[in-house]
Amino acid sequence: MQLPDPSSDNFFLIAGPCAIEGEEMAMRIAERLVAVTEKLQIPLIFKGSYRKANRSRIDSFSGIGDEKALSILRKVGEHFDLPTTTDIHADEEAAMAAEYVDVLQIPAFLCRQTSLLAAAADTGKVVNIKKGQFLSPSSMEHARQKVLDSGNDQVWLTERGVTFGYTDLVVDFRGIPTMQALGSPVILDCTHSLQQPNQSSGVTGGRPAMIETIARAGVAVGVDGLFMETHYNPSEAKSDAANMLPLDQLEGLLTKLVRIRKAIR
Template structure:
């Protein structure tokens, strides 16, 4: 995939990594615009290509009473407005074949959740929209096995594929990142993204609410840039403790600029 095929993706000539960032879920228009404005300003200052991310619906939740969204069309409309207002590509998760066609009317990149990365009909439906497809590697898969998920999209006539590493299940309640997976997946021919926030999740907690270790986001991100990842995925929120989804994993928004400044220096050093 050539990142230049994404509409409105700026700073591609900078030689920097690209960033997929935003809140876990769209909680409302004001919150989403606050986050998009901040990230866009930081990325413009640092010449980092930026794709805004926000889930319009959270389908994979531990508990029945967990927040799932504000309404599909309302949230998708907010994503579309953000793309137009800040002139950036936008992405969101999809979970079923019908959602692929619906979400493709509003966003530029369709994201396949890790638990669904082997779902053939979903991958094909996403491919057939003509939108770029970001496949998150399942916590249960090897990097080599992502070839087959990628092939499903390409065989359906769409070569715009991104692959995202988001950690591997380690016991019942932890994840680890094997950085060898970055060059392995790059060898398949698609840009590789490192998800710095979900890689630090602590799932299957007795409370039914996923935990996390956000203090280590900087460690994972720095190691990923040093290992040569093409892009980073970071969920961020101005007040993570108040976030309605995955607050335990997200980077406080005021920490984003200093982190990206460090990462840009590492990228420059290894180029």
């Protein structure tokens, strides 16, 4: 399974459901993603969280079981010959997840956790660090350096917005070239950037109607990759239902984004 080359003419895409809810749903989403991205010649990495550790409420869905979900991710990768990624939350999870996926994602809230970054680096996998909602883009130099100092030069950085007020996020697109100047590929998370956390209901809100706006701006600025969570029926998804892009809208959006990429190239 070949990982995307960030220096290629097109952006690459990290996409999939927020959480692995079962094999049938994962394979169904992956099949559609593969069909669309092959048509548009977009390198694809399939994403799915095997466990949701950061939940607003204790009764929120957290997963179907670590080994079961990771095995589904492996099956998706092998069946479609795709690289895969998932997020990890504790040091001991790094080696475990690395047995199943090709890229380890560090959640934004954990981007400063030195031992977690070192553990991810030690696996030899690509480490994709999401920028904390509380950090400036230039501050990601230190998170990146922790992985490099651990002997792994495969580091990606992901922009996902910064905290704005109490229940919203905002993307400062100046951060993309700022982080690219550090020497790592930069990805724009088009769905989590539109979260509205800390709602009174205890369920995170979102503004999915703005996904296209965020994505178009990111491609115009020259981002290396895009991250999107998608589901064939977001309203019924067990995690991040308010933020995911409906799967049937993906091809139309990506078609527009490829045109923008070609124009700026």
